[in-house]
Each structure stands twice: as structure tokens, then as C-alpha cells.
Amino acid sequence: xxxxxxxxxxxxxxxxxxxxxxxxxxxxxxxxxxxxxxxxxxxxxxxxxxxxxxxxxxxxxxxxxxxxxxxxxxxxxxxxxxxxxxxxxxxxxxxxxxxxxxxxxxxxxxxxxxxxxxxxxxxxxxxxxxxxxxxxxxxxxxxxxxxxxxxxxxxxxxxxxxxxxxxxxxxxxxxxxxxxxxxxxxxxxxx
Numbered sequence: 001x002x003x004x005x006x007x008x009x010x011x012x013x014x015x016x017x018x019x020x021x022x023x024x025x026x027x028x029x030x031x032x033x034x035x036x037x038x039x040x041x042x043x044x045x046x047x048x049x050x051x052x053x054x055x056x057x058x059x060x061x062x063x064x065x066x067x068x069x070x071x072x073x074x075x076x077x078x079x080x081x082x083x084x085x086x087x088x089x090x091x092x093x094x095x096x097x098x099x100x101x102x103x104x105x106x107x108x109x110x111x112x113x114x115x116x117x118x119x120x121x122x123x124x125x126x127x128x129x130x131x132x133x134x135x136x137x138x139x140x141x142x143x144x145x146x147x148x149x150x151x152x153x154x155x156x157x158x159x160x161x162x163x164x165x166x167x168x169x170x171x172x173x174x175x176x177x178x179x180x181x182x183x184x185x186x187x188x189x190x191x
Contacts, residue, residue: 003067010058018058022051025068029075034148036079043079050078066159072149131181139174142167147175 001020009017022029029050033043054074061070132140145156146167157167 007058007061007063007067011020011061015055018055021067022054024070025071026149028068028072028155031152032072032075033079034075035150036042042082046078046082046113047075050075053078068155069145069149069151070160072151076149092115127182127185131178131185134181135177139177142170143178145176146171150160 001017003021003024006017006021008023029047030043033047033050034040037043037046038158048187050071055072057074061067091139134141141160142156145151145159146153150161152170154164156171157164160167162170
């Protein structure tokens with residue numbers, strides 16, 4: 001059954017059609033959730049919450065984009081909300097790393113960033129957003145799908161109606177342009 005037919009049935013309340021859409025897009029959603037949360041239990045919990053939210057909002061799905069893009073966006077938003085809640089509780093944040101073949105856990109004593117760190121992070125985010133807007137739309141669309149939405153390059157190419165080689169080329173050009181602009185901005189900053 002085509003994606004459009006499944007979407008029509010899901011919008012009409014067919015849970016099986018919605019389940020099939022979820023099954024087809026699960027790898028993209030899973031990859032996006034893992035890239036944000038990194039904890040497999042949290043990933044599963046937030047995927048379930050995102051799917052429930054998507055089911056409730058399926059009637060609002062505009063079919064001007066692919067279902068995989070929409071569901072990935074729902075998942076990303078759900079995971080980011082969860083991440084914000086976790087960051088409010090410093091004890092919940094820890095970092096695992098491998099050293100000499102052993103897995104070690106680092107739990108910072110003060111996981112809350114200082115005011116200066118928060119301001120620097122916000123400023124950096126604004127700079128990157130500004131530079132992304134300066135990238136030509138032809139390249140920015142691939143960059144947004146792949147780097148922000150965690151869409152695989154081959155899927156981004158399909159969504160944009162271009163070849164995989166063209167998608168890779170545009171992605172490389174977008175990243176190179178942003179990198180060059182950021183390096184130029186940082187060259188003028190004295191540390």
C-alpha cells in the first residue's frame with residue numbers, strides 16, 4: 001500500500017494503517033532519538049510518547065512533506081523536551097566513556113552551566129543559525145534534513161527528488177560554507 005493511502009486511512013482513524021506508517025519510518029525515528037538521548041530506555045519511552053502524540057495529531061498532518069520527515073520532527077521535539085527536563089535535575093546527567101578497555105561514568109558535581117557558559121552557548125547557537133540562513137536554499141535543504149533532522153542522505157535525496165550524489169555534494173558544500181564563515185568570524189575573536 002502506498003504511503004498516501006496509509007496516511008488517508010490513518011487520518012480516518014485506522015490504527016493498523018498508522019502502525020504500518022510507524023513501522024516503515026521507525027529506523028529514522030530511532031536514529032534521531034538515539035542521537036539526542038543516547039540512553040536506550042529513554043529512547044524507547046520517548047518514541048512511544050512521540051508516537052502517541054503523532055496518533056493524536058495525524059489529522060493535522062499536511063501532506064506537503066513525507067510522513068518520515070513529519071514523524072522524525074515529532075520524535076525530535078519529544079526527545080528535546082525530555083532532555084530539557086533531565087537537565088533540570090543535575091543528578092540525572094552523567095557521561096560514559098571508555099578508558100583502557102573499561103567503561104567509566106563521570107557525574108559532574110555541578111551539571112548546571114554557569115551564566116557565562118549559557119550566554120556563550122546561546123550566542124554560538126545564534127551565530128550558527130545566522131550562518132545557516134546565509135547558505136543558499138538549494139544546499140540548506142539537504143543540510144537541514146541530514147544534520148538537523150538526522151535523515152539519512154539517501155532518504156534526503158529521495159525527499160528532495162535528487163540523486164544521492166547530488167545530495168552528498170550539496171551537503172558537503174553547505175557544511176564547507178558554514179565552516180568557512182564560522183572560521184572567519186572566529187579569526188577576529190581574541191581568546
